[in-house]
Structures are given as structure tokens and as C-alpha cells.
Amino acid sequence: LRARDFENTGHGPLYRRLQTAIKAIIDDGILKVEDALPSERDLATELGISRVTVRNAVRALVEDGVLIQRHGAGTFVAPRVEQALSRLTSFTEDMTTRGMSPGAVWLEKSVGYATPEEAMALNLSPGTEVARFRRLRTANDKPMALEFAVVPKQFIPHPEEVDKSLYDALAKYGKKPDRALQRLRAELFDNETARALGVPEGSAALYIERRSFLANGTPVEFTRSHYRGDSYDFIAEMQVDA
Ligand code: GLP
Structure with a gap:
């Protein structure tokens, strides 16, 4: 320099x-x-x-x-955040266990009818009501990800009450997810998202899509997130077949 x-x-x-x-x-x-x-x-x-x-x-x-x-x-x-891919945890838990303070900037909290894509992801019949939560997720006030979660309204009867942790809110009604499928994909941030996260336009993003399920197999969450490629590592432990 x-x-x-x-x-x-x-x-x-x-x-x-x-x-x-x-x-x-x-x-x-x-x-x-x-x-x-x-x-x-x-x-x-x-x-x-x-x-x-x-x-x-x-x-x-x-x-x-x-x-x-x-x-x-x-x-x-500062070290990057390392996140194990094998354990089902919430953003709040992920940050708290690292001694960081999780936060959110709310962009949307609404109720509406499931779109065809949401209905398919959540295995709902068309016209079912869903609650939508769009947030900028922060750790120690640093923006980490932009997250858009969709949950069947029946599992979250009072979406307006969701304040901090979505999983805590679901747990209150005994609907905390038990299992999840997650897809990771490399993407570039679009300009609007880059601005929201405070990264340069065209920065690398890790797109993560999570569908989580109750123990009985009922889908409970369809979430699409864009994590900052410059701050996040996802770690998977692998074993050969027995
Ligand atoms: C992670 C997952 C999301 C999940 C969220 C819940 O960020 N990628 O799919 O909805 O955790 O976190 P919280 O309970 O803090 O809202």
C-alpha cells in the first residue's frame, strides 16, 4: 500500500x-x-x-x-464464517455460537396465496395461504445474507409476531423443522442486492435454497438466500460408503 x-x-x-x-x-x-x-x-x-x-x-x-x-x-x-453443511441450524444459532450478535433488517412480512413455485416447493394445493419473510441478515451489524423465507400460514398463525428468529417462532407452535434439503449454487449478486449487502456490484454470491420438513415429512419452509461470497464458507464432512 x-x-x-x-x-x-x-x-x-x-x-x-x-x-x-x-x-x-x-x-x-x-x-x-x-x-x-x-x-x-x-x-x-x-x-x-x-x-x-x-x-x-x-x-x-x-x-x-x-x-x-x-x-x-x-x-x-476478520475470519470468514464457517458453516457446517450437515447440521440443521438457524441463522440465529449459527451467529450466536460464533459469539456474534444476529440481527435483521426487515424488508417484507406478508401473507398471500402461494405462487405455483411456492406451492410446488411446499407441496401445497394452489390457493393455500403462505407467510413471506424477506430480511437482510446481519452479524454484529455486518450484512451477511439476503433471505426470503416462505412458510405455510397454518404453521405460523401470527406472522407479524416473527421478530428475530423464524425457527424460534415455529418452535413456539411445535413446528420447528426436523430435516432439510439444501441446494447451493454460485451466482453473482444483482445490483440491488449488492447494494443492500454493501458489496461491490457483480460480487460473488452463494445462493442457498432450503426446504425443511417436520418429522412427519410435511414441508414447513421454502427459503431462498444469497450469502456474501466474501464472508462465508460452507464445510461438509464426507465419508466413503461403509
Ligand atoms: C438459515 C437458513 C434459512 C432459515 C433461517 C432461520 O438462514 N438458510 O433457511 O429460515 O436460517 O433462521 P432464524 O431462525 O434465525 O430466522
């Missing part, structure tokens, strides 16, 4: 441009997960800018979840 790489580029305050430059270095893989960032003082001296500017850029990147600060140890590139 050299001063000339960002000083004369773009608009806005210098710290914002430094922030963009550091992010680009991470996105390009020059700085990798868990790599340490040089100290504030070294960066300031090397770049010939004030420590306050460096501090502001670093603080903004910490707030974005790109960097993490470990007390007494320094500042590091």
Missing part, C-alpha cells in the same frame, strides 16, 4: 479512500484471513499521513466486519 495508490484517487475524505484501499488489498488476497495489519503508527509513517486518518479508516473497517481488533495483539483480517 502506497500513498499514491489512494491519495489522488476518488473523492471523499482521505480516511474513506484509505479504507477502500485496505479493503481492496484484502479482496485481492494480498492480505489474507488472520493476517495482521501493520500498526497504526507504522502505517501512518509509511504513508506519510496522520495517525488519526489511519485510525478512522481502521475503525470503519472494524465496524464493517472486515477487520477485527484483538486486545493487546493488534488488528487482523
Whole structure:
């Protein structure tokens, strides 16, 4: 990173441009997960800018979840979220077990008649009522995924009550899913979704479609999500046939 790489580029305050430059270095893989960032003082001296500017850029990147600060140890590139593919868990559980605080920005909560696609996915007869939940899902306020869940209305009699966890709401009525089928596919974010998630247009997304079922086999959820390709790893453990 050299001063000339960002000083004369773009608009806005210098710290914002430094922030963009550091992010680009991470996105390009020059700085990798868990790599340490040089100290504030070294960066300031090397770049010939004030420590306050460096501090502001670093603080903004910490707030974005790109960097993490470990007390007494320094500042590091934040690890990606790793998610096992074999356990059926909710977003809330996934983030809580990692010590992150799950959050949501609600975009839609509605009731309507199942579309043909939804009816097929949920094995419903046409005209059945479904509840729809569209949310931006965040971890420590960093946007992680855009998620659109569809549930038969009969399993979630009061959709307006769903506030935080959909699975907790289903559990209240004894309808927590027991099993799920999941499809993963590489996609690119469309511009609108990229903007909502705060990633550059055309960034890589992991599209995840989940259909989950009650123990008796009744479909309970049809959810389509776009996870940030730059923050999420899905891990599967595999065994040869016995
Ligand atoms: C994950 C799954 C979704 C599921 C959600 C429930 O994000 N991809 O299919 O609906 O978890 O999470 P929560 O209970 O936090 O709303």
C-alpha cells in the first residue's frame, strides 16, 4: 500500500479512500484471513499521513466486519464464517455460537396465496395461504445474507409476531423443522442486492435454497438466500460408503 495508490484517487475524505484501499488489498488476497495489519503508527509513517486518518479508516473497517481488533495483539483480517453443511441450524444459532450478535433488517412480512413455485416447493394445493419473510441478515451489524423465507400460514398463525428468529417462532407452535434439503449454487449478486449487502456490484454470491420438513415429512419452509461470497464458507464432512 502506497500513498499514491489512494491519495489522488476518488473523492471523499482521505480516511474513506484509505479504507477502500485496505479493503481492496484484502479482496485481492494480498492480505489474507488472520493476517495482521501493520500498526497504526507504522502505517501512518509509511504513508506519510496522520495517525488519526489511519485510525478512522481502521475503525470503519472494524465496524464493517472486515477487520477485527484483538486486545493487546493488534488488528487482523476478520475470519470468514464457517458453516457446517450437515447440521440443521438457524441463522440465529449459527451467529450466536460464533459469539456474534444476529440481527435483521426487515424488508417484507406478508401473507398471500402461494405462487405455483411456492406451492410446488411446499407441496401445497394452489390457493393455500403462505407467510413471506424477506430480511437482510446481519452479524454484529455486518450484512451477511439476503433471505426470503416462505412458510405455510397454518404453521405460523401470527406472522407479524416473527421478530428475530423464524425457527424460534415455529418452535413456539411445535413446528420447528426436523430435516432439510439444501441446494447451493454460485451466482453473482444483482445490483440491488449488492447494494443492500454493501458489496461491490457483480460480487460473488452463494445462493442457498432450503426446504425443511417436520418429522412427519410435511414441508414447513421454502427459503431462498444469497450469502456474501466474501464472508462465508460452507464445510461438509464426507465419508466413503461403509
Ligand atoms: C438459515 C437458513 C434459512 C432459515 C433461517 C432461520 O438462514 N438458510 O433457511 O429460515 O436460517 O433462521 P432464524 O431462525 O434465525 O430466522
